[in-house]
Amino acid sequence: MLGIGLGFSQTAAPPLTTEIAHPKHRGQITALFQAIWYWGAILSACITLVTPESPRWLVSKGRTDEALNMLAKYHANGDINDELVRFEFSEIREAISREREASKTTGFLSFFETRGNRHRLLICLLVGFMIQWAGNGIVSYYLAPILESVGVTSAVSQAAINVGLQVWNALLAAAGAVAAERYGRRPLWMISACGMLVSFIIVTALSAVFAEKHIDAAGSAVVAFLFIFFGFYDIAFTPLSIAYPVEILPFRLRSKGLSISLTVVFGAGFFNQYVNPVALGAIHWKFYFVYIGTLTAMIFIIYFVSLDIPAGCRHTDAWVVVSRDQGPHAGRNCYRV
Incomplete structure (x- = not known):
């Protein structure tokens, strides 16, 4: 699918570049279109060159000195004897050692081995579904027809x-x-879902008022509440869609769980892209009731299914807690292993 999209852009962009360029510069600009690709490659290569490797990956490859130096550089201004650095380093080594033993029998079926892993798998599936079916998909993909339905018909507007x-x-x-x-993650999920539900109910009501009675103020209010809706979506569903599944998964299942979650994201998005326009064109604002239903269900799902990651202790095998009574890192902190 990515290749098809790239083919579309590569087919459309060069003719567009040629058509809008000044005749005096048209030949050079059109030729530069593909030549500039290398500047993007240079930027990508430079970023790869100067950014650090994951210390967990370095330890897993036996490059322990590099891992220790990386932790010291970014967590303790280069001091490899720093208490925090030594603690993180020892915990990472222990975790990697345990995961290496477990990896001999680790696969996607490992999600079904324990109750905790099954719970994590369910969360990965639900997060992938919820971030596409919270009502954001219909607004994101079909903002123009939604705006037209409430009287905003100017392309500039x-x-x-x-x-x-x-x-x-x-x-x-x-x-x-x-x-x-x-x-904390769980409170943000709840605030986000509840805020979106209230906002979407108001958007539905205002859209109905505009459609039935053609009151311009109702149409303007729809636009305002779309912003409010997305504000609530943004505070949790955007930042936590990747961070939350990664945080609740142990190291050996982290990549697998994220791949499952992203697969559901793409599947739900694919469905949205081809079903939403048909339903929206057929029943207009009444289609919003579907998302009111999904948002209501999400509130209950978050309340009963989500794993809280409180400020004092970040979760079981994916996090450890360390208490410090003195020094620059005094207090109770959690670090992922």
Whole structure:
């Protein structure tokens, strides 16, 4: 699917470049289109060259000195004897040793071996589904027809709203990523889902008012509540969609669990992309009731199924707790292993 998308862009972009270029520069600009690819490759190579390897990966490959130096450089200003660095290093080595023994029998079937792993698998599946079926998919993919349905028909106005919405999303998603560490994951999930449900109910009601009575103010209010809806989505569903599955999974299942979650994401997104426009075109705002139902279900799912990762202790085998009474790292902290 990625290859098909790349083919579309490579087919469309060069003619567009040629058609909008000034005739005097058209030949050079069109030729530079493909030549600039190397600058992207250079940037990618440089980023790869100067960024550190994961200390867990280094330990798993027997490159323990490099792992220790990496931890010291980024966690203790280069001091390899720092208490935190030594603690992290020893815990990583122990975890990798245990995981190496377990990996001899580790596969996707390992998710079914214990109750805890089955619970984690369920969360990975649900997260992948929820981040696509919270109502965001229909608004993200079909913002223009939604805006047209509430009276915003100008292409310029639609584009301006889209730009503003993306800036709003970027700011709120960053705020949610920061807040997750301070307030905990589960509370953010709950606040996000409840806020989206209330917002989407209001969007549905306002859309119905505009469709039935053609009150312009109702259409304008829909736009405002779409921003509010996405604000609630951004604070949890955006930053935690990757972070949460990774955090609750032990090292040996981390990559497998994330791949399962992303597979569900793509599957749910594929369904959304081809079913939503048909339903939206057929029943218009009444289709929103489907997402009111899914959001309601998500609140109960989050409440009863989610694993809390409290500020004082980050979860079982994926985290360890260390207490410090003095020094620069005094306090009760958790570190992933």
